[in-house]
Amino acid sequence: MFEALKPLPQDPILQLMQTFREDPRPDKVDLGIGVYKDDAGNTPIMAAVHEAERRLLDGETTKSYVGPAGSAGFNSAMAELILGSDSPLIRDRRMSVVQAPGGCGALRMAAEFLRRCKPDTTVWVSTPTWANHLPLLGGAGLTIREYPYLNPKTLQVEFAAMLETLEGAEAGDVVLLHGCCHNPSGADLSLAQWQEVTTLIQRKGLLPFVDMAYQGLGEGLETDAAGLRHLAGEVPEMLIAASCSKNFGLYRERTGALALVSATATITSAANSQLLSIIRSHYSMPPAHGAAIVETVLGDDRLRARWQGELTAMCERILHLRHAFAEALAPVGDFDFIARQRGMFSFLRISPEQVGRLRKEHGIYMLDSSRVNMAGLNDRVLPGVAAAIGDVLR
Ligand code: PMP
Numbered sequence: 001m002f003e004a005l006k007p008l009p010q011d012p013i014l015q016l017m018q019t020f021r022e023d024p025r026p027d028k029v030d031l032g033i034g035v036y037k038d039d040a041g042n043t044p045i046m047a048a049v050h051e052a053e054r055r056l057l058d059g060e061t062t063k064s065y066v067g068p069a070g071s072a073g074f075n076s077a078m079a080e081l082i083l084g085s086d087s088p089l090i091r092d093r094r095m096s097v098v099q100a101p102g103g104c105g106a107l108r109m110a111a112e113f114l115r116r117c118k119p120d121t122t123v124w125v126s127t128p129t130w131a132n133h134l135p136l137l138g139g140a141g142l143t144i145r146e147y148p149y150l151n152p153k154t155l156q157v158e159f160a161a162m163l164e165t166l167e168g169a170e171a172g173d174v175v176l177l178h179g180c181c182h183n184p185s186g187a188d189l190s191l192a193q194w195q196e197v198t199t200l201i202q203r204k205g206l207l208p209f210v211d212m213a214y215q216g217l218g219e220g221l222e223t224d225a226a227g228l229r230h231l232a233g234e235v236p237e238m239l240i241a242a243s244c245s246k247n248f249g250l251y252r253e254r255t256g257a258l259a260l261v262s263a264t265a266t267i268t269s270a271a272n273s274q275l276l277s278i279i280r281s282h283y284s285m286p287p288a289h290g291a292a293i294v295e296t297v298l299g300d301d302r303l304r305a306r307w308q309g310e311l312t313a314m315c316e317r318i319l320h321l322r323h324a325f326a327e328a329l330a331p332v333g334d335f336d337f338i339a340r341q342r343g344m345f346s347f348l349r350i351s352p353e354q355v356g357r358l359r360k361e362h363g364i365y366m367l368d369s370s371r372v373n374m375a376g377l378n379d380r381v382l383p384g385v386a387a388a389i390g391d392v393l394r
Contacts, residue, residue: 013367020365028363029381031372034183034344036217036246036314039378046249048307052296056289066288068279069272070099074291077298078257081221082212082242083229093265095232096272097257098279099286103213103243104136106258110209110239111140112278113260113271114174123174123209124166126150128369130183133176133211142174150185155337155347157187163200171205177231179212179240180224181343184371188218188342194227198234208235213243216311217318218342221247236263244294246344247311253290314375318344321374321382328386332393344373354392362388 010018016032035043069075075097079090089095100106114121123142125133126149138144148161166175177197182188189197201208210228218224232238240259245251260275262268279285297303322339329335338346348370350358358364364385366372377385 016365016367019359023363023365025363027381027384029365029376029385031364031366031374031376031385033376034373035251035375036249036344037373037375039317041376041378043249043251046307046310048297048303048310049248049250049293051306052293052300052303055296056292060292063288066099066285068098068276068285070286071288071291071295073299074099074295075257077295078242079259081215081298082225082240082257082259083232084222084225087229087232089232089261094263094268095259095261096268096275097259098272098275099291100241100256100258101254101283101286102245103211103241103256104132105254105283105286106241106243106256107133107136107211108140109258109275109279109282110241111137111142112282113239113275114207114209115141116274116278118172121172121174122170123176124169125176126162126178126182128184129176129178130211130213137176145169147175149182150187150347152349155185155187155341155349157189157193159189159193159196163196166197166200166206167204169204169206172207174207174209174239175201176209176211177227179210179215179228179242180218181214181345183213183343184345184347184367184369186341186343186346187337189227191226191230194230198231201231202235207237207239209239209241211241213241214246214343215242216247217315217344219319220312220315221308232261235261237261244290248290248294248297248307250290250293253293254287255290255294318374321377322346324379324382325374325377325386328382329389332386332390338374344375345371346374347371348389350389350393357392358388362391364388 020030037043079097121142123137124145124147127146147165148158151158208231215224238261242257244255260271262271297307326335326339350370352368355368355370
């Protein structure tokens, strides 16, 4: 049976990582892979995470099953992190949270849940969006449609076009929004724009689905969640997929959460029971370790403060690099948008051919789309990278 299968080409990001690893030039620069890096180019384990792990190792008494929803302590800590501890949705039990294997696991379980609600559900995603949204949501059988989001010339949000297209969505359609730090563009909605989208969603009876993969890495934990919280306060139903990969640096531990909001506690409880049965039929239960770390960190004042301090430093490093990069590129062209955007990613708006030249002639690696990871920069390589970009643009 297997002999009929054709080999698939390697994922372009993994291919790029491999080419980078094999490049012998000592001054090569990796702006490709989407993980946070410190000034030395490492993706370190956060100190608060390390300490929580040490405590877990000493204090853990069992490895017995956790159940499809994962840890209740993790789930309520995540509810508060996402919505704020004073959220009426938490108080009124209109929101339920399940632990998920990373943001990807949460996205896929949300898609399976939507299909159970309505098999012919349509999900509207931004153009562009994170490439994995398509297989994660489309693979569950949902129909994907696109709304304009990023103007490719100005690299700003085409908000009027976005609203106009969403006017054409039908009641019950799902709108996927990036909570903050839009991947791949870095162009986020302002709070005023979140308010306008919320009004449209309500008026047309659409279901908002927010992917929150970078809370704390844009401007801070609270500011980054402001749009999502506004939306959550206004609509009867909503889905939120959250990832702890970036803000806790737990990438390989596969830690995330899926939150479900509905109009009443009774509906939420019934919907959550459906979600649990979907989880049971996919991976049965989420992995425990990463969520136990998050629960430990968020549940201890001292560890939490330490984690927040580390997260703020990461966020400030990215903001600093954004400003320094835009400044270094000023003589080369209009790159001001880099300083205005948020999170790790921005497009440089250069052609695949110019991206190829950067790789070949200068050892600077980025995706063919020209998406760069700001965290791959540092003050030492920044002038050289800006000069190389100037070179390929000439
Ligand atoms: N959503 C977006 C927009 C992302 O960029 C990512 C990670 N790259 C995720 C979700 C999910 O990440 P993970 O499954 O590693 O938690």
